[in-house]
Amino acid sequence: MTRPVIQKILVPVDYSPTAKRAAQMAASLAKELGAELFLFHSFGLPVVGIAESIVIADDIKHNEGKKLNRYLTELKSEYADVKIHGILEFGTAVDWIQRTVDDKKIDLIVMGTKGNTDSANAVLGSVASHVINTVKCPVLVIPKGHRSYNISEVVFASDFHFTNNVASYLSPLLTLVDVFQPYVHLVHFNAQRPSGSHIKNIEELKLTGLLKDSKHTFHYVEAVNTEEALFEFAEKHHCDLLVAVTRHYSMWERIFHRSLTKKLVLHSEIPVLILHEY
Numbered sequence: 001m002t003r004p005v006i007q008k009i010l011v012p013v014d015y016s017p018t019a020k021r022a023a024q025m026a027a028s029l030a031k032e033l034g035a036e037l038f039l040f041h042s043f044g045l046p047v048v049g050i051a052e053s054i055v056i057a058d059d060i061k062h063n064e065g066k067k068l069n070r071y072l073t074e075l076k077s078e079y080a081d082v083k084i085h086g087i088l089e090f091g092t093a094v095d096w097i098q099r100t101v102d103d104k105k106i107d108l109i110v111m112g113t114k115g116n117t118d119s120a121n122a123v124l125g126s127v128a129s130h131v132i133n134t135v136k137c138p139v140l141v142i143p144k145g146h147r148s149y150n151i152s153e154v155v156f157a158s159d160f161h162f163t164n165n166v167a168s169y170l171s172p173l174l175t176l177v178d179v180f181q182p183y184v185h186l187v188h189f190n191a192q193r194p195s196g197s198h199i200k201n202i203e204e205l206k207l208t209g210l211l212k213d214s215k216h217t218f219h220y221v222e223a224v225n226t227e228e229a230l231f232e233f234a235e236k237h238h239c240d241l242l243v244a245v246t247r248h249y250s251m252w253e254r255i256f257h258r259s260l261t262k263k264l265v266l267h268s269e270i271p272v273l274i275l276h277e278y
Contacts, residue, residue, distance in 0.1 A: 006175050010038045010106040010137075012097060012127065015067060022112030022142040023071075025271075027079040028149045029110070029140075032179055036083045039075070040100055041068050042093045064088055094130045101137045108172055109139045113265065132246070132265065132274050138172040139274045141265045148240060151180040155234045156243040157226075160188050160203040162277075167210055169277050173243055176273075177214050184216040185237055189226045227263050234270060242268055247277045 011026045013019040023039060030037045043064045065088055072086045089096045100106065111128050132139050156173065167174070177184060186207060204218055223229030234242055244264060265272050 006033050006035050006107040006172060008036050008038065008104055008106050009033075009108045009110055010040055010097070010100060010104070011110045012040045012042075012093060012131075013068075013071065014041070015071065016112070018112035018142075018144045020071075021144075021146070022110050023075060024078070025142055025146075025149060026110035026140075027075055027082050027084065030082045030084075031079055033175070035107070036085065037079075038085045038087055038100070038104060038106070039068065039072060040087045040089070040093075040097065041071075042089045042091055042096050061088070061090065093127050094134065097131055098135050101135055106137055109135065109137050110142065111139060112142045113144055128265065136276060138276065141268075141272045141274065143268055143271065146269070146271060151176060151182050151240045153185070153237055153239040154182045154241045154243060155185045155187055155230070155237065155239045157187050157189065157230055158245060160186070160201075160207070162203060162206060166206065166277075169245070169275050170210060172275060173273065174210060176241075177211060181214065182240070184211060184214060185219060185233070185239065186216060187219045187221055187230070187233060189221050189223050189229055227267065230264070231268065234268075239270060241271050241273060243273045243275065245275045245277050 006029075009026050009030050011019075011023045013023055023037075027037055029035070041064065043060060068086045068088050072084060076082075076084050087100060089100075097109070101109070109131060111131065113128060128139075128141065132141075154173075154177070176182075186204075207218075208216070219233070221229060221233065230242070233239075242264065265274070
């Protein structure tokens with residue numbers, strides 16, 4: 001059976017250098033996957049009277065439209081083989097991103113960290129973290145300064161406990177593995193290999209079946225600080241992509257897990273792919 005592919009990619013942009021880099025990487029990815037690319041920008045209005053707001057809204061929309069068109073033209077000149085569209089909306093970015101994901105049937109969101117401010121915490125707290133935690137769509141986060149398009153080594157951090165629809169929510173990862181053929185490191189932190197055996201357990205067999213003929217290895221790593229251990233592992237194995245899965249937890253577990261996910265995205269020096277278990 002043919003795996004689901006990434007056909008439509010959405011990139012929220014604020015015209016910052018980091019967002020531009022994320023758009024370039026998304027375009028490069030779209031070219032490899034044969035996907036369409038949608039650049040999204042939202043804008044707000046200053047606080048004024050009702051009469052003034054109508055005139056100002058038209059002026060701002062016109063100016064924002066010109067900026068987005070310049071952005072599109074420049075990107076299209078670099079990636080002529082990719083279908084690239086622009087979406088301009090008035091309002092809150094997060095709300096419109098969810099609507100756009102639903103309306104356009106987006107398969108992947110690509111975002112850069114550190115947008116119009118040098119405070120990554122501010123950016124993640126306002127847009128990126130909300131998208132990761134609330135929008136039902138895989139998110140690929142590109143860290144500031146990252147310039148490599150290569151995906152040759154991937155680290156997938158997991159507890160190896162999967163629901164029956166694991167093939168569905170892992171499909172973005174499986175698609176990237178199919179296209180780029182990287183070596184995949186499947187890492188379970190703070191755990192020992194079951195029974196100390198060399199025989200694969202059920203969950204390992206399930207992942208092996210999904211990865212098909214792709215080269216991969218299972219690792220069981222004991223660590224006091226999962227975040228630091230994950231980054232050290234990625235550096236040691238020269239990984240180009242870090243993959244993690246968010247899940248539906250109880251309130252306190254969800255708060256802790258979101259905090260860890262935010263730390264991974266905030267501190268990682270390589271792209272982070274966040275998948276959602278439904």
